[in-house]
Amino acid sequence: MTAPPLALSFGAPLGLLALLAIPLALAALYAARRRRTAYAVRFPAAGSLAIAAGAEAAWRKYLPAAFALAAIAALALALAKPQKTVAVPVEGASVVLVTDHSGSMSATDVEPDRLSAAQAAAETFLDKLPKQTRVGVVAYSDGPDGTLAPTTDRERIRTTIESQSASGATATGEALQVAIDTLAPDGTKAKSKASAIILLSDGKTTTGRDPVEVARVAKRLGIPVYTVALGTEDATIPNPISPLSPPIAVPPDPETLREIARVSGGRAFTSDDAGQLRSIYESLGSRLATKHEQREITAGFAGAGLVLLIAAGLLSLPRLGRLP
Template sequence: MTVATPLALSFGSPIGLLALLAIPVALLLLAAARRRRTSYAIRFPAATTLALAAGSVSSWRRHVPTALALAAIAALALALAKPQRTVAVPVEGASVVLVTDHSGSMSATDVEPDRLTAAEEAAETFLAKLPKATRVGVVAYSDGPDGTLAPTTDHDRVRQTIEAQSAVGATATGEALQVALDTLAPNGRKAARPASAIVLLSDGKTTTGRDPVEVAKTAKKLGVPVYTVALGTADATIPNPVSPLSPPIAVPPDPETLKQIAELSGGRAFTSGDAGQLRSIYSSLGSRLATKHEDREITAGFAGAGLVLLLAAGLLSLPRVGRLP
């Protein structure tokens, strides 16, 4: 289970912050009271002797009760403003489908040790970020979808499906996206789960099958965002399968189309040229898709702190002067 993580502080009733004006007012009143006591002071010949008999109090100790009282006012004023903390909490019943390209271009070594291995390792990072309750499915594809797993909480099966791929064949991204979409929104019905998303990793242009851009438009209507990751570098090549003596084949990624897919579906596009960056992207996606932000009121904490500070100020002032600051 993912622990809620604090993200930001806000206020449900910010007008309550006006109570903080009590602090400068209290300081002005305290300064005025001290000037008044000085104005009415009288000479007493034995004052030095009495001070020695009573013992001295360090300057900073005389100010501690006042400082605590002011801090208490500040805490109570913040409590009046109903402070809220924004936290990331797990999404119950989240469902994600990983669509992974294992076409022949995934054998390119521009991403160490090669694109396919880097993608598999990044998927491990992604799964590690997800709560155990998150359902994960897989659609592996090249010439067409050839390795599918319905969303499940058995993440070990997900790993096995991903690791069973080998780099071969063409790139049918549109067909794979459609299978993933049918899994999350069967029969064209809008996805009913609280969080349904597709994560698509590909390293090249679609070379066969339906247009993935059109599938992305349908995904938007069905409430399933597609997060895309374009893997590889522009100058990447693979050996020519016809003959080792033939010129190598260029296999640049296609970030433009993947960005279009993400934008049309309501997702977000990423690009990666190295394994470390790819793992970082997948880690971020794992957190994004498995959590949601909620505001939680923390008024009681501020109110409690204010009362404790006020009590401490009173206790520290009594031994010195016999009254509250």
């Protein structure tokens, strides 16, 4: 995944030059203390007078200077116009989950089985999305057989996802076309730049149109397809014709899914365990439904600087302390 942008940046980085005032202030304080020490030598009885007056704790006399220096740092940062990177929901975001529930999804190489892992990952995806993000579902095996138009009704989405059972062939191209028609019903470019498809499959297309050609249509309409190839190379399922017959090999088909993602402008992922699959879906939830914006936080630094200056002034009063 793409690395997140830096959390803090500066709109006027030259303002950071004001931080040079800190070492200058420290040098001035050091010089002042040297002069004070020299003065104390001429009057050796000063220590006895301090004891008689009730000497303050050694650390306390440094507090005013510490607060003053912290105030300088905060105000210097305020001059540089600090900006914080925040994730905000994308308005009008629509995502369609296209989930394979063909017979090979009953394989148990991904615990507890491929289909259950895919359903749990979809739940993670929904939890990661902002509530206003619309999500649709296209479930398929021999063909698309469970379709839900993009909606914010999370319960309907979960019901559609959980109602799937593993059986039948794999018609990935047909399912992709239905998802495209859902996001761009009139065959024109998707209105929302956040429109996207997430395709999870565990095997080769065995029926229907070529999914790679359908992915080219998605590219033309501005709909990227993010693909997840689920399963391991040595996975098998029991032979449905006869339990006594050798099991059927059901390896995933990452090559085709990678090509679908490339052609459409999306990204391809592979997963061979449930934890990794959930992580992929969680990351996709952040990528597709949020965007990063810069928010200026100058006021916070300026306010902190003023508070620190006031604290330094109060601590410098005769009863509270003084600058060293």
